Amino acid sequence: MLFNSFIFLFFLALVVPAYYLVPRRLKNPVLLVASYVFYGYWDWRFTGLLLASTIMDFFVGLGLSRAKDEKKRKLLLVLSVATGLVVLGFFKYFNFFVDSFNTMISGFGWQLDFLHINVILPVGISFYTFQTMTYTIDIYRRKLEPTRSFIDFALYVAFFPQLVAGPIERASHLLPQMAKHVPFSKDNFREGIVLISVGMFRKVLIGDTAGRIVDQIFAKPHYYASIELLMGIILFSLQVYHDFSGYSLIARGTAKMFGKDLMINFRQPFLASNITDVWRRWHISLSSWFRDYLYIPLGGSRKGPRRAYVNLMVTMALCGLWHGAAWNFVLWGVCHGVYLAIHRLMLRGKQAASHFDFTGVNRSFTTYVGKVIGTNVLFLFALLIFRAKTFGNLFYFWDQFFVHWTPSDFTARIIAIVVSYIAVTLILDIIEYVTGEQAFLLRLSPPVRYGIVAVGWFFCLVYLYQAKPLPFVYFQF
Amino acid sequence: MKRILTFSAKFAVAALVTFVCFEVYFRTTEISLPSFVVDDPVFGRTFKPNARATLVQEGFYMDRINEYGYLGPSYPPERTEGTLRVALIGDSFVEAFQVFPKWSLRSVLEAELTRRMGRPVEVLNFGRSGQDLRTMYTYYKDLVAGFQPDVTLFVVMDHAFVGNDNSLGPVCYLDEGGNLRVSYDFAQSEAYRRKISLRFTRQLGSYQLLQSAFYRYRQGETAQIMLDKFAPRTRAQNPGAPAGAGDSADPYLEINKAVLQELGRINGSGRSRILIVGHKEVPAQYVPLVEEAGLTFIDLRPELDELKRAGIDAYYWPVTNNDGHWNQEGQRFIGGYLAERLYELVGSESTR
Numbered sequence: 002m003l004f005n006s007f008i009f010l011f012f013l014a015l016v017v018p019a020y021y022l023v024p025r026r027l028k029n030p031v032l033l034v035a036s037y038v039f040y041g042y043w044d045w046r047f048t049g050l051l052l053a054s055t056i057m058d059f060f061v062g063l064g065l066s067r068a069k070d071e072k073k074r075k076l077l078l079v080l081s082v083a084t085g086l087v088v089l090g091f092f093k094y095f096n097f098f099v100d101s102f103n104t105m106i107s108g109f110g111w112q113l114d115f116l117h118i119n120v121i122l123p124v125g126i127s128f129y130t131f132q133t134m135t136y137t138i139d140i141y142r143r144k145l146e147p148t149r150s151f152i153d154f155a156l157y158v159a160f161f162p163q164l165v166a167g168p169i170e171r172a173s174h175l176l177p178q179m180a181k182h183v184p185f186s187k188d189n190f191r192e193g194i195v196l197i198s199v200g201m202f203r204k205v206l207i208g209d210t211a212g213r214i215v216d217q218i219f220a221k222p223h224y225y226a227s228i229e230l231l232m233g234i235i236l237f238s239l240q241v242y243h244d245f246s247g248y249s250l251i252a253r254g255t256a257k258m259f260g261k262d263l264m265i266n267f268r269q270p271f272l273a274s275n276i277t278d279v280w281r282r283w284h285i286s287l288s289s290w291f292r293d294y295l296y297i298p299l300g301g302s303r304k305g306p307r308r309a310y311v312n313l314m315v316t317m318a319l320c321g322l323w324h325g326a327a328w329n330f331v332l333w334g335v336c337h338g339v340y341l342a343i344h345r346l347m348l349r350g351k352q353a354a355s356h357f358d359f360t361g362v363n364r365s366f367t368t369y370v371g372k373v374i375g376t377n378v379l380f381l382f383a384l385l386i387f388r389a390k391t392f393g394n395l396f397y398f399w400d401q402f403f404v405h406w407t408p409s410d411f412t413a414r415i416i417a418i419v420v421s422y423i424a425v426t427l428i429l430d431i432i433e434y435v436t437g438e439q440a441f442l443l444r445l446s447p448p449v450r451y452g453i454v455a456v457g458w459f460f461c462l463v464y465l466y467q468a469k470p471l472p473f474v475y476f477q478f
Numbered sequence: 479m480k481r482i483l484t485f486s487a488k489f490a491v492a493a494l495v496t497f498v499c500f501e502v503y504f505r506t507t508e509i510s511l512p513s514f515v516v517d518d519p520v521f522g523r524t525f526k527p528n529a530r531a532t533l534v535q536e537g538f539y540m541d542r543i544n545e546y547g548y549l550g551p552s553y554p555p556e557r558t559e560g561t562l563r564v565a566l567i568g569d570s571f572v573e574a575f576q577v578f579p580k581w582s583l584r585s586v587l588e589a590e591l592t593r594r595m596g597r598p599v600e601v602l603n604f605g606r607s608g609q610d611l612r613t614m615y616t617y618y619k620d621l622v623a624g625f626q627p628d629v630t631l632f633v634v635m636d637h638a639f640v641g642n643d644n645s646l647g648p649v650c651y652l653d654e655g656g657n658l659r660v661s662y663d664f665a666q667s668e669a670y671r672r673k674i675s676l677r678f679t680r681q682l683g684s685y686q687l688l689q690s691a692f693y694r695y696r697q698g699e700t701a702q703i704m705l706d707k708f709a710p711r712t713r714a715q716n717p718g719a720p721a722g723a724g725d726s727a728d729p730y731l732e733i734n735k736a737v738l739q740e741l742g743r744i745n746g747s748g749r750s751r752i753l754i755v756g757h758k759e760v761p762a763q764y765v766p767l768v769e770e771a772g773l774t775f776i777d778l779r780p781e782l783d784e785l786k787r788a789g790i791d792a793y794y795w796p797v798t799n800n801d802g803h804w805n806q807e808g809q810r811f812i813g814g815y816l817a818e819r820l821y822e823l824v825g826s827e828s829t830r
Contacts, residue, residue, distance in 0.1 A: 008706040042707070210509045217538035220796045224581055224806050410580065411540050414508070414530070421506035448485045452492025460500050460684070466703055467690035 002042040004251045005205050005470045007462075012039065017258050021185045028182055029152045032160070032259065039161035040125070047123040050088065055158045057084060058133040062147035062154070065140045074141060081137040085130045092122055097326030124476050125165030127323055131290055133158055136172035138294060145173050153179040162255035166248050166475045168266040168286035175261070183260025195440040196254030198454045201461045203429070204247030209464070209471045211236040211422055212244065215388075222394055226409035227401045232419050234385050234398070238377075239422050241384075242271065244474045245284065250439060265439065269430040274372035276340040276379060277348075291320050313345070314338040324387070329395070333387040340379055497684075504683035508532040513680035513689070514543050517673050519665035520620050522613070522647020523606065525549070536795040536802040537576030548621075549573065549603035550584050555625050561598040564591065564820070565622050565750075567614045568633030571757070571803055572605030576795075581806045586813025587820075594821045602627065612650040612730070613643040615737045616660050620648070629751045629824055631816070632741070635758035639734055646670050650733055658736040728761070735767055742771030751824060755816065757782060774823060781815055782808070 002009050016035045023031050041048045061081040068074045095118065103112060136157070139145035148154050157176045158164075183189065218225050218233030225233070249266035256263045270282040280288045296316040302309035314335065321334020389395035401407060409415060432441050442450050504510040514529035525543040533539045544552040557563055566572050566584060574582040588601040604622050606613075614632055622630065632638075646664045653659050664670050679685045694703065701709040738754075745752040754768050757778040768775045782792050785808075792808025793801040804812060 006706060007704045008708070011704075206503075206509075210507065213534040214538060216797045217534060221806065224578065410578075414532075414540065418507055421503065425503060425507075446488065448488035449492040452489045452494075453496045455489075456493050456496040456500065460687070463684075463687050463691050467687060467694055 002039050003470055003472060004248060004255075005201065005209070005465060005473075007465065008042075013255065013258075020259055025182055029150075029156050029179060033152060033156045036156065036159040036161040036164060040159065040164055043124050043165075044121070050123055050126075051129065051159060052155075054085065054088065054129065054133055055155045056151075057081065058137055058158075059148075059151055059154045061137050062140050063149075065137065066147045078137055078141040082134055085134055089126055089130045092120055092126055094322075094326045095120065101328070128167045128169055129158055129164060131169050131287075132172075135169075135290070135294065136176070139172055145176075148176055148180070150180065160256070160261070162252040162261075163263055166245070166252075166473055167284075168249055168252065168264045169290050170263060170286065174264065178261045186260065189257050189260055192440045192443060193254040193257035195442045195450070195454070196250050196257060198254075198457055199429075199439065199442065200247040200250030200252075200254060202247070202457050203243040203250065204473075205461045205464050205470075207422065207425060208240050208242075208244035208247055208474075209468070212240040212471050212474070213468075215240050219388060219390070219394070222397055222401075226407040227405075228409045228412055228415050230398055230401050232415045234381055234388065235419050236422060237388050238271075238381055238384050239426055241474050242267070242426070244471075248473050248475065253439070269434050271377060271380075271426065272373060272430055272434065273376055274369055275344055276337070276376055277344050279376060279380060280337070280341070287320070287323070291316050295319065310342050310345070313341055317341065327390070329386050329389060329392070333383050336383040336386060340383070501683055504687070508540075510683040510686040512683055513686060515680070517646060517670065517677070519670075520648070520662065521617060522664065523645040524621075525606075531575070533575045535576065536798045536800065537805065539575045539577060539579075541579045546625075549605060550579065550582075550601065553600045553602055553625070557626050558598070558600075561600055562591065562595060562629070562824075563625070563627045564588075564599065564601045565604055565618075565625060565627035565630045566601060566633065567604045567609075567618055567622060567630060568755075569605065569609045569635070569638065570607035571635070572603060572633045573607050574603070574605065574804070574809060575607070576803045577806050577809055581809055583804070583809045583813045583816075586810050587817050590814050590817035591820060594817060605633075608643050608645060609638070610641050610643045610730075611638045611734050611737055613645075613647055614638065615741065616648040616650060618741075619660070623749070627750050629753065629820065631753050631755050633755045633757070634760060635756065636761060639730060639761050639764050640728060642730070646673065650737060652733055652736055656736070658733070658740050728763075731763070734764065738764075738767050738771040738773065742773050745771075745773055753820075753823070757812075776816070776819055778812060778815070781811075785811055 002012060012035075016032070019031055019035075020028055037048050037051075040051060058081055061077050064077045065074055068077060106112075136145070136147075136154075140147050148157075153176065156179050157170075157172060160170075160175070160179075163170060215233055215237045218230060219237070222230055222233070246267040249263075253263045253265070264286055266284060266286050268282040268285065270279050273279040273282055296312055299312040299315065300308055301312060317334040317338030318331055319334065321330045321332070321337070324330045324333070385398055386395060389398060433439055436444055438444075442453060445453070505512070508530070511530050511532060514526050514531040515523055516526045518524050525547045527543060527545050527547045529543045531539065531541055531543060541549070544550060546552060546554070553563070564587065566587075572583065574584070579585060582603070584601045584603040588599055591599040591601070602622075602625055604617060606617065609617065611632070611634060614634075618630060618632075646667070646669060648664065649661045651659055651661060694700075741752050741754075744750060753774045753776055755776045755778060756765075760777070760779075765775055765777075785792055790807050790811070791801070792804050792811060795802050795805055
């Protein structure tokens with residue numbers, strides 16, 4: 002079920018009252034059933050996979066807490082993590098590795114095409130696999146006590162607002178909330194509505210509208226002039242940002258209606274003045290997952306500078322692979338690994354700026370803006386690798402940007418379109434930054450807020466009605 | 479009471495300001511521009527001169543309507559000596575709101591004919607979506623003929639014969655003596671007056687969004703949009719009157735015949751060489767009628783089938799993963815093919 006669909010709005014209008022009307026002991030079962038309906042609406046067959054993954058990690062969690070022997074504990078952890086990765090690997094990466102292997106051995110005149118199988122990627126598998134892994138790993142690390150309630154755990158895994166595209170919640174944050182029931186609160190409801198409204202605006206009227214142009218340009222890049230291709234990649238960056246941050250906002254807003262708090266997944270990443278800071282602000286639940294469950298266990302920066310760079314590259318390459326089973330995603334990850342490594346070298350042990358600091362004697366606003374632009378250019382350069390899909394397309398874009406710049410009949414209009422999209426992004430992000438909250442509309446007086454929200458919803462619904470909704474970009478991951 | 483009034487006033491002001499902000503956003507990002515279509519008391523639905531247009535549907539289109547209200551470069555009604563002028567008339571396939579103008583049939587045909595002829599060629603695009611053969615004829619008579627084309631191509635498919643252009647515009651009919659007549663009574667109709675009185679709404683970018691939504695509503699898609707998988711299955715839409723040789727169910731056969739004969743007379747008078755270009759399913763009974771009227775029929779179907787066998791589907795759009803209008807490859811192929819046929823048929827005879 003897509004958030005940006007009428008059917009989801011009807012679904013939500015049924016589930017929210019049902020949740021608050023049933024007796025306390027039935028609240029979580031109701032939410033669990035709703036979550037499975039939400040997931041099964043896409044393809045009911047994969048609810049079995051979700052359930053199996055839940056059952057296994059629930060019992061591994063219990064086993065880990067009971068086992069005294071370290072060897073047995075380790076074995077249980079390996080069982081849980083390996084099973085999760087094998088399932089993920091089969092559905093997401095099997096064909097990728099087979100095809101890559103085939104390409105390699107075809108040089109020797111061999112072919113293993115029969116190994117290629119048609120598998121459908123279950124939506125959200127990368128998200129919920131990572132989420133369940135945090136549960137067993139944290140219990141193994143003795144940072145978390147396992148839950149004794151299967152329903153609570155199953156709801157933690159399948160909680161529909163964040164099931165298919167995150168935020169990838171840590172068990173330590175979300176699981177305790179599942180055991181606690183917050184009575185209906187107008188404040189929560191109001192905040193939920195505002196978050197969903199802003200999220201819908203970002204997703205439907207910015208992300209989707211930009212995405213429709215992007216899809217056209219990337220489907221047939223050879224029919225577009227250089228500046229049109231440039232518009233394609235800039236709009237893609239805005240599409241991904243608004244699509245995903247919009248999704249995260251709708252997820253947060255929906256969860257808030259049930260009295261649950263989900264983590265913030267994006268904090269104005271395009272205002273960051275260095276690439277390290279971008280990664281602290283972009284898809285925070287994933288980047289922090291890789292930091293805590295891969296980079297630090299690999300040794301982080303504790304084992305000397307050389308090892309730190311290797312760890313960084315490995316982490317980012319795997320982060321790329323997480324996004325999709327294709328070499329362009331790996332290359333995108335490696336590219337960010339190189340950026341981060343270079344930035345680390347430049348910092349020489351100092352901390353990267355983690356806030357939009359442009360005050361002080363040596364830090365003029367102009368310098369800050371220059372750094373922001375530079376950071377975004379690097380980000381776009383890598384993003385092209387991410388989006389181009391084939392290396393042929395990628396080289397074509399580079400050729401059009403750096404070698405054969407071709408003029409367009411619509412240069413002024415293209416620039417105006419791109420500037421408008423950037424302007425609306427900046428306005429939203431600056432308001433978010435200045436007010437310090439994503440539900441910034443709550444600061445306005447009720448009539449003003451309702452006026453804005455009503456018109457915003459009107460246009461979102463009209464747009465949804467007249468154009469087929471685009472699925473969320475991150476669903477494919 | 480005072481509280482309610484204050485609340486309502488603040489709400490209204492906030493809503494209005496937000497509406498204006500959205501309007502600015504839709505226009506500057508070109509998500510939805512003010513309408514580039516106007517209602518004319520003679521032509522019916524036509525294009526607004528100099529209006530900007532951007533459409534992202536199965537393809538991506540961006541351009542500006544020219545100062546004379548048709549598509550492509552602004553060629554004035556007065557001709558330049560030594561120039562071959564070709565007019566294209568057709569429906570949304572000719573309109574080509576799916577590709578950037580430089581990849582359209584019009585551009586390809588112009589470039590290719592200029593190269594072959596070795597002298598300037600101007601191709602004027604009078605495509606309008608939804609046109610049938612009768613409205614193509616009235617458009618030719620009322621507007622296109624004024625641009626004095628040497629050659630006029632009527633690009634038609636099944637809809638042009640058996641379908642009906644439902645927009646408010648001139649209507650062809652046969653008088654008691656069986657003569658072809660055109661009625662412009664639509665300009666006196668209540669529906670037309672209402673449209674004209676509401677024309678200011680077309681100046682709003684947001685109007686286009688509402689218009690598209692209304693179009694889907696009229697198509698009966700509400701249940702599908704709202705209920706998705708729970709929507710009741712509907713019968714396939716009636717594709718129009720059935721076609722077939724001598725089929726008495728074709729309500730437009732006689733009038734189409736009269737239109738073809740009238741076009742044949744224009745062709746014979748030397749005012750403009752008229753060619754009928756068919757693609758998709760042109761009803762079989764019309765091909766001999768075209769030839770009887772003394773018009774040349776160019777059939778694109780075998781060529782497009784051949785192209786498909788060669789691995790290029792002129793109708794396929796990768797983004798929607800569906801067949802639709804001609805894509806860039808289709809436009810290029812058809813432009814090249816028509817240039818070749820026109821060169822054979824017209825050669826250098828049409829210079830004025």
